[in-house]
Amino acid sequence: MTTAPTTYAPTTSGGQRGVAVELTGLRRSYGPVRALDDLTLRLAPGELVALLGPSGCGKTTALRCLAGLEDPDGGRIEVDGKDLTRVPTNRRDLGMVFQAYSLFPHMTARQNVEFGLQLRRQPGERRRARAAAMLDLVGLSSQADRFAHQLSGGQQQRVALARALAIEPQVLLLDEPLSALDAKVRVQLRDEIRRIQLEVGTTTLFVTHDQEEALAVADRVGVMRSGRLEQIAAPQELYSRPVNDFVADFVGVTNRLPGHAHGHAAAVMDADVPLLSGSATSGAVTVLVRPEHLAVRPDAAGGAEVLSVSFLGAHARVVAQVTGGPKVFVQVPSRAVADFSPGQRVTVTPVGEPALAVAREEA
Amino acid sequence: MVPFFAYVTVFLLIPALVVVIGAFVSGGRPTLGNIRALGQPAVTSALWHSVVLSAVTAVVGAVLGAVLAYAVSTASPRGVLKRFLTSLCGVLAQFGGVTLAFAFLATFGATGFLTRALATVGVQSGGGLWLYEWDKGLMLVYLYFQVPLMLIVFLPAVEGLRPQWREATETLGGSTALYWRRVGGPILLPSFIGALLLLFTNAFSAYATAAALVSQGSPLLPLQIGGTFTSEVILGRENVGKAMALAMVVVVALVMTAYAVLDRRASRWLVR
Ligand SMILES: Nc1ncnc2c1ncn2[C@@H]1O[C@H](COP(=O)(O)OP(=O)(O)O)[C@@H](O)[C@H]1O
Numbered sequence: 001m002t003t004a005p006t007t008y009a010p011t012t013s014g015g016q017r018g019v020a021v022e023l024t025g026l027r028r029s030y031g032p033v034r035a036l037d038d039l040t041l042r043l044a045p046g047e048l049v050a051l052l053g054p055s056g057c058g059k060t061t062a063l064r065c066l067a068g069l070e071d072p073d074g075g076r077i078e079v080d081g082k083d084l085t086r087v088p089t090n091r092r093d094l095g096m097v098f099q100a101y102s103l104f105p106h107m108t109a110r111q112n113v114e115f116g117l118q119l120r121r122q123p124g125e126r127r128r129a130r131a132a133a134m135l136d137l138v139g140l141s142s143q144a145d146r147f148a149h150q151l152s153g154g155q156q157q158r159v160a161l162a163r164a165l166a167i168e169p170q171v172l173l174l175d176e177p178l179s180a181l182d183a184k185v186r187v188q189l190r191d192e193i194r195r196i197q198l199e200v201g202t203t204t205l206f207v208t209h210d211q212e213e214a215l216a217v218a219d220r221v222g223v224m225r226s227g228r229l230e231q232i233a234a235p236q237e238l239y240s241r242p243v244n245d246f247v248a249d250f251v252g253v254t255n256r257l258p259g260h261a262h263g264h265a266a267a268v269m270d271a272d273v274p275l276l277s278g279s280a281t282s283g284a285v286t287v288l289v290r291p292e293h294l295a296v297r298p299d300a301a302g303g304a305e306v307l308s309v310s311f312l313g314a315h316a317r318v319v320a321q322v323t324g325g326p327k328v329f330v331q332v333p334s335r336a337v338a339d340f341s342p343g344q345r346v347t348v349t350p351v352g353e354p355a356l357a358v359a360r361e362e363a
Numbered sequence: 364m365v366p367f368f369a370y371v372t373v374f375l376l377i378p379a380l381v382v383v384i385g386a387f388v389s390g391g392r393p394t395l396g397n398i399r400a401l402g403q404p405a406v407t408s409a410l411w412h413s414v415v416l417s418a419v420t421a422v423v424g425a426v427l428g429a430v431l432a433y434a435v436s437t438a439s440p441r442g443v444l445k446r447f448l449t450s451l452c453g454v455l456a457q458f459g460g461v462t463l464a465f466a467f468l469a470t471f472g473a474t475g476f477l478t479r480a481l482a483t484v485g486v487q488s489g490g491g492l493w494l495y496e497w498d499k500g501l502m503l504v505y506l507y508f509q510v511p512l513m514l515i516v517f518l519p520a521v522e523g524l525r526p527q528w529r530e531a532t533e534t535l536g537g538s539t540a541l542y543w544r545r546v547g548g549p550i551l552l553p554s555f556i557g558a559l560l561l562l563f564t565n566a567f568s569a570y571a572t573a574a575a576l577v578s579q580g581s582p583l584l585p586l587q588i589g590g591t592f593t594s595e596v597i598l599g600r601e602n603v604g605k606a607m608a609l610a611m612v613v614v615v616a617l618v619m620t621a622y623a624v625l626d627r628r629a630s631r632w633l634v635r
C-alpha cells in the first residue's frame with residue numbers, strides 16, 4: 001500500500017539558503033496509538049513540502065519531532081547533513097508558526113519579532129532594522145506597536161511568521177497556520193506565505209488537513225494516513241496519478257464508478273478507461289474518475305437523471321444519479337449550465353483520461 | 364439586572380451609607396470627633412497590626428499558593444487529584460480560619476490535648492501562649508485560608524499560559540529559565556500581584572478567625588470595631604467604630620482599585 005517517495009523533485013524555489021531535511025524511519029507511539037509508523041520524508045533545499053492528511057494521522061507529531069518538541073521512539077532526523085535527533089529544540093535553529101495564539105501577549109508585534117534576535121544577542125541597531133524589515137515583508141509595518149489582542153487573527157499569524165523568519169532559521173515549520181482564520185483571509189495569507197517562502201528560500205514543512213491549501217502552496221505534497229506516508233508528489237501528479245484510492249479520495253473530488261478491468265484498461269459506463277500503474281488489472285473494480293474526466297449530455301434515453309446543477313463561477317457541476325448505479329459528479333463549462341435541469345435524462349461517459357482502479361469486493 | 368441592584372442596595376449600599384454617615388455623626392449631630400478618635404494609640408496600633416498581619420500573610424500565602432497552583436496545573440486536567448484539591452481549597456479558603464483556630468486550640472491551647480499530654484509527662488509547654496498572639500499563632504492560622512485562596516484565584520492564570528508560548532520560546536532559542544524570566548513570569552505578574560492584593564484585603568477584613576483565637580485585648584482593627592459595638596463600658600462609641608470601619612473601607616477600596624486595574628491587564632493577556 002505504502003509507496004516510497006519515487007520522484008524527488010529538484011526545488012523550483014531557487015533559494016540559496018535552503019538546507020536539506022531528512023526524516024528517516026520515524027516512530028512515535030502514544031500508548032496503543034501509533035502516531036508515527038516508520039515515517040520517511042526528505043525535503044530538498046529550499047523546498048516547501050506540505051503534509052496532508054485527515055485529523056489524527058500524525059502530521060503534527062511529525063512536525064513536532066522535527067522541531068524537537070516531541071521525542072521520536074525511533075528513527076533519525078537530519079538537517080543539512082547533521083543528526084539532530086537528540087538535540088534540544090532551542091539549539092535546532094528552527095522557525096515555527098503555530099495554529100493560533102502563539103504571540104507573546106505582553107509584547108508588541110515588534111518586540112515579538114525582535115525576541116529571537118535578542119536571544120541571539122544581536123546588537124540593538126541591527127535587531128531593530130531586521131525586525132522592521134520582517135514586519136515590512138509581511139505587510140505589517142504600520143501595526144508594529146500593537147499588542148496581539150489589538151491584531152486580527154490573520155495579522156497575528158503574519159507577525160508569528162515574521163517572528164519565525166527573523167532569526168533566519170534553517171527550516172520553517174508551519175502547523176495548520178491558517179485553519180483558525182476565515183476563508184478569505186486564509187486564501188490570501190496562504191498565497192502570501194508561499195510568496196515569502198520563495199523569496200527567502202527557507203526549506204519549509206507545512207502541515208494542513210486542507211487539500212486545496214496543500215495543493216496551492218507546496219512544491220510537493222505528502223499524503224499521510226495512520227502515521228505513514230501514502231504518497232509524496234508534486235500537486236499535479238498527486239492529483240492525476242494517485243497511487244491508491246485513499247490518496248485519490250483525499251485529494252480532490254472523485255467519483256467511484258464500478259467497472260471491469262481487463263489489462264491496462266477498464267470498461268466503465270460503456271467506455272474504456274486506461275488505468276494508471278498500480279491499478280487492479282482484472283475482475284470487478286472500482287474506478288476512481290475525476291469530475292472533469294466525465295462528460296454529460298442531454299439524452300432522453302440516457303441511463304442517468306440529473307439531481308442538481310450548481311454554478312461555481314469558472315465552471316459548473318452537474319450531479320446525476322446513474323440508474324441502478326452510483327451518484328456521479330460531473331464538471332461542465334459554466335456556459336453549459338442552461339443545458340441541464342433536475343429531473344432531466346442524461347448520458348454520462350468517461351472521457352478516457354487515465355484513472356486508478358482498485359479491486360472491488362463483491363457485495 | 365433588577366435583582367442584582369436590589370442585592371447591591373440591601374447588602375452593600377445601605378451598610379456603606381450607614382458607615383459613612385455614622386462616621387461623621389455623634390449624638391445626632393455632625394462631627395469630626397469620630398475621625399479624630401482614630402488617632403488614639405489603641406486604634407493606630409490595631410491598624411498597624413492589621414496591615415502587618417495582612418501583608419505578611421498575603422506575601423507568604425501568595426508565594427506558597429502560587430507554587431501549589433503551578434504544581435496542580437501540571438496534574439492531568441480532569442484528574443481526581445486536581446478536582447479534589449481545588450474543591451478542598453474552596454472550602455478551606457472560606458472556613459479554614461475558624462475551623463483551624465479551633466483545631467489549634469484543641470491541640471496546643473492552654474487546655475489542649477497535646478499541652479495536657481505533655482504536662483502529664485512533666486513538660487510545661489507554656490500552655491501554647493504563642494498561639495494567642497496576633498503575630499505568631501494568628502499569622503500561621505491565617506495562612507491556612509490564604510494559601511487555598513491563592514490557589515483558587517491564581518490557578519486560572521497559570522492554566523491560561525499557553526503551551527505555544529513556551530514552545531515558541533524554545534524554537535526561538537530560549538531555555539526554560541529564560542522562558543520563565545522573559546515570558547511566563549511577566550505574563551503572570553499582573554495576576555500574581557492582583558491575587559496578592561486580594562489576599563491582603565481578605566486578611567485585612569477577616570474577623571471570625573481572629574475573634575475565635577484572640578481573647579486578650581483587641582490587637583487588630585476588625586476586633587477594635589467589634590469591641591466598640593459590644594463594649595458596655597463606653598456608650599456612644601459605636602460611631603467611632605463606624606469611623607474605623609470607614610478607614611477599613613478606604614484601605615480596601617484603594618487596594619481593590621489596584622486589583623481591578625491589574626486584573627484587566629491580566630485578562631487581556633490570558634483569556635481568549
Ligand atoms: N500528547 C499526546 N498524547 C496522546 N495521544 C496523542 C498525543 N499527541 C498525539 N496523539 C495521538 O497521536 C495521533 C496523531 O496525532 P497528531 O500528530 O496530532 O495528528 P494530526 O496533526 O495529523 O491531526 C492521534 O491519534 C492523537 O490522538
Ligand SMILES: [Mg+2]
Pocket residue numbers: 059060061176
Ligand atoms: Mg495537527
